[in-house]
Amino acid sequence: MALTDLQDADNLESKLREIAPDSPSAVTLELIKGAAAIPPRPDEDRSLLNLLPGLNADQFQTAQQLRNTLRAQIQECVLAPSQSQDRLKRLRGKMAELQIDGFIVPLNDEFHGEAAPACSERLKWLTGFTGSAGVAAVLKDQAAIFVDGRYTLQVQTEVDTTLFEPRHVSEEPLKEWLKSNMSAGETLAIDPWLHTKSNVDMLQALSTDSELTLLSVEENLIDSIWIDRPSPPLGMVVPQTLPYAGEVSSAKRTRIAATLAERNIDASVHTLPDVIAWLLNIRGTDLPCTPFALGFALLHQDATVDLFVDLRKSSTELVEHLGNSVRLHSREAFGAELDKLAEQNVLIDPSVTSQWILNRLESSGSKVLFGEDPCLLPKATKNEIEIDGTRKAHIRDGAAVSKFLHWLSKNAEKGDLDEMAAESQLRRYRESGENFRDLSFPTISGAGPNGAIVHYRATEKSNRKLTPGNLYLVDSGAQYLDGTTDITRTVAIGTPSEEMRHRFTLVLKGHIALAKAIFPKGTTGTQLDTLARAPLWSEGLDYDHGTGHGVGSYLSVHEGPQRISKAPSSVALVPGMILSNEPGYYKTDAYGIRIENLVTVREIASPEGAERTMYGFETLTFAPIDLSLIDLNMLTDAEKNWLDNYHSEVWEKISPQLDGEVKDWLEEATGAVS
């Protein structure tokens, strides 16, 4: 079915009748649009079946075709970047109609998570910008888009800068721009669903200083002019069963509710998708790379939960799994349920909760308390079953990566492989593994100078060949039902230069120092970050990203509150947390190096004479580190021992999954250096 087929209304109508003869076509269309809004995944047909049960094979095939066509339409037409001028004009028309002088268009949606579904890609729809962080401000005669240092080049190629003036968000912040370009008496409007309290506080202070009126609109101005706006995704919500979750939801709810009771809090509001997934042991398919079901939840002091999701995403299996203590509501019922918290002490996390929710609670007479979401730390502290699942997922993932590295070793030196082909090949190896659900983030497949772009993503335009004498950096991961992986390997294509080997070995020394670290209970990631950088520092080098982020258990590949970075943190690392260990080195326009394994914090059998409870890291990721890039003269004996032990573990865990040529290759790739 081609896109043009859908423009023929009769044709579309007949397809919908074919799929569900007894339902109104409009209802069926909405369901299929909801299915089309689900990012493609191996298990996507389950959601379609859940939405349209009882189809025969022909009907199902038609439904699939229609879904796929609508999905292509979302990407190719709805989010087409070329229409910025017309869209901006329509937005300004709407602003004039409502007597609004300025409107802010953030990138995030109302859940304030890392990604948003197509229906919430308002910034992309308006400006064409595809980065992962940004905000636009539209005034009557001017508009600007604010991005961080990662995107200052990209914004120039994606956005029509005659329409949107590009600005560096920290050097020329939104606040200053609004201050300079709006006049006293003007009205600045926001959608209160898309701004958190701290954000609104900043805008409120600006409005007071500059004598502006800050207005919260009831309907987002973009939504009111976005005629073909995609539907919200209707990904089926499924239980994450006990063999993977390791703790039943009622136990989790009870222990979090107990912490609320201790603090005299009656209820807490949860909007972070991974928190809701963890608390209720559910997973969804609303977003790419992260198994989230978008919705809201209220946890009460009695350990019951009100869950608000589009009910079309539910199933009998889900209702049974949730049980009596979790009341399922439609999204529309959320406001009315918040009103019922009048007179109660209600906890919200001001850094992730929409101002809309705060306004609603305050206007209905709740006493709002601010604090970090109380699920964050328990979620980050995985139980032994989650850790065990993660170990297993990594062993399968390591086999896929090893097969890929072998494939590279055979094919890359010819010089005709490109980044996108390599990325696809790696995906194929992963997809064939047990429990594979999705990638955990878009693969970074960077050859030569593209490897130096920390958040690189290969496109048709940027796609480079892997050629001898260059480095290839591949940072990738997958979502398995039993765990989430994230690994970076840097590979020499042909013979690397002495400088490349020198820099790679410095990065490796940092990686090893962190992997081997022994530290007392109470230590934070800020304290450990230095260990990974010190070898680079001693040569006057460094890297401009954190050393480690938290990783979920079949949840987000980036999670807090644990991290290893220069930024001050008071979060102590505790056993069960999963983090990445990924120091790097980047030479602009030349090459990038990063060595990333995931690790989990464990209490260690203390050294003899130890006086403190000591922790260390267990490495979870198993795939060879390119020996041709290591200058052994730069390693101490202890570092060589670590490398040999690591490689022998790789061999032990991965080789049973391989045979023939690949296995032989792995044996050599994991050979001892000392």
Place this chain on the structure above:
Amino acid sequence: MALTDLQDADNLESKLREIAPDSPSAVTLELIKGAAAIPPRPDEDRSLLNLLPGLNADQFQTAQQLRNTLRAQIQECVLAPSQSQDRLKRLRGKMAELQIDGFIVPLNDEFHGEAAPACSERLKWLTGFTGSAGVAAVLKDQAAIFVDGRYTLQVQTEVDTTLFEPRHVSEEPLKEWLKSNMSAGETLAIDPWLHTKSNVDMLQALSTDSELTLLSVEENLIDSIWIDRPSPPLGMVVPQTLPYAGEVSSAKRTRIAATLAERNIDASVHTLPDVIAWLLNIRGTDLPCTPFALGFALLHQDATVDLFVDLRKSSTELVEHLGNSVRLHSREAFGAELDKLAEQNVLIDPSVTSQWILNRLESSGSKVLFGEDPCLLPKATKNEIEIDGTRKAHIRDGAAVSKFLHWLSKNAEKGDLDEMAAESQLRRYRESGENFRDLSFPTISGAGPNGAIVHYRATEKSNRKLTPGNLYLVDSGAQYLDGTTDITRTVAIGTPSEEMRHRFTLVLKGHIALAKAIFPKGTTGTQLDTLARAPLWSEGLDYDHGTGHGVGSYLSVHEGPQRISKAPSSVALVPGMILSNEPGYYKTDAYGIRIENLVTVREIASPEGAERTMYGFETLTFAPIDLSLIDLNMLTDAEKNWLDNYHSEVWEKISPQLDGEVKDWLEEATGAVS
């Protein structure tokens, strides 16, 4: 003159007439009481002369005697701990009279600095507690004293615990105690001079929750019942001249005022004694070990300052030094000058400014802005002249310490030296040095198990002998006109055990790792702290204090915002900051080890190929590190090199100040190990 002589009023009267026949005796007595309140220092007679100019030799001697007698009285009678019961009874009488049900007695004074003069030692006067941090709460029938982990033992010996229930301040906080022990409707009173905003916010929240009335009293209840309360010290205020300060006050005032103008701030309030001393290039003698002149200052956007001090502390020299842009006022004029800031934007640092000041500003209509004192970072970033003065002060100090270490090496093994005798001997070597003004803090002179008490202070009761087979830890420093020193050395008396040598070498490895650190611009002390701990961590050991504190330039030996510690900090280290490098190891009831040098941050000639601006530390402290405590097998070649280079610098800088036996000893003590 004995204390009893003063009890004879006629005798006192005749002495006062003898000193100043033409002045009313009451005025003269107040001046001498003000001089008596100055802590003893080599230059203390200058203050007496400034207060009582034109005395002949006999009169001056009488004045000195009277001062010394009154001073002894302050220590022996006024602050006598045995009278707690009576004092507490009188306080409760006063509370009843004013219908107050609870009163809080903090340790700090209205300047919220590290130390307070005798007239402000209200907590000590009431309870007998002599620690450096604590607070008491007195209710109608109960009272409690809250101290931190350092003082839980000490409080038991110093305080009558039948009167004041001792509590651990973080495990059983003041707030919880008040909550449990006060009832709705009761009145809790505070002296708003002694509480900062954050403190009052906490008490206000408690009062709201528990339905208490929070009352700010006009006169401190202790003061109203403390009949023989000492006078505030009248230490002469003297200019810190350009050859030591390195930058004229007008230049400092102009650059700080420019930062106020940038932020649209009309004036800033300064109450930290070291900030005022730095900003105006003045020093005083109101407190022990720190050359402060207690007072308040207002800096205006036009770079002028209003300074509020007791005018009897001034002199013609000071008035000339301050010039026309610094208006000198009495302390009493402070409130009225604050009132003149009505309608202005006024900056206060909420963590160090009394609630009284905030109340006054708000009630007179100022717009109060909260932020860190803008002088802190400029003060911490010493200029080249200050650094050069500090280098010179350390070279003299190193000679004094070396003489002391030699004296120890000759005398300690006999086993009859004690901690207090050693402390006095070290002080004598320092006092004979050029520009010596005072110690920079009370010396920590700890033999054997006393060395394991991090904030130990030898008393008649605790005084231990230095005996063979034990370690002796001495942490001491001095104030010189050109710089402030702070050094810790741990010395083996006789032959140390293998364990002692093992632990000492681990601490040394940490000290060296920090001393040698190379780090990029932007790095904080939190990031570097780990380098000093890692060798101990690898053996399951650690120490429970920070690795480094900021140090002033002939100012406080403890200053912020720079520090090297586990605690999260966002303050980047910048060239010119002075910090201590003092890892340690403590074995309770056995021994303590600490190796402390001061260092200053410098930009370093980058290693070849460096891509970043890199900083490192220049060591300022020069005195031998005990070679008998080092297990050379545990040191890498690079560490041995550092030690040899350090010791050859010690020899080079210190030996020209020594001769004979001491010089020979230094040559051996600084001999190469590799």
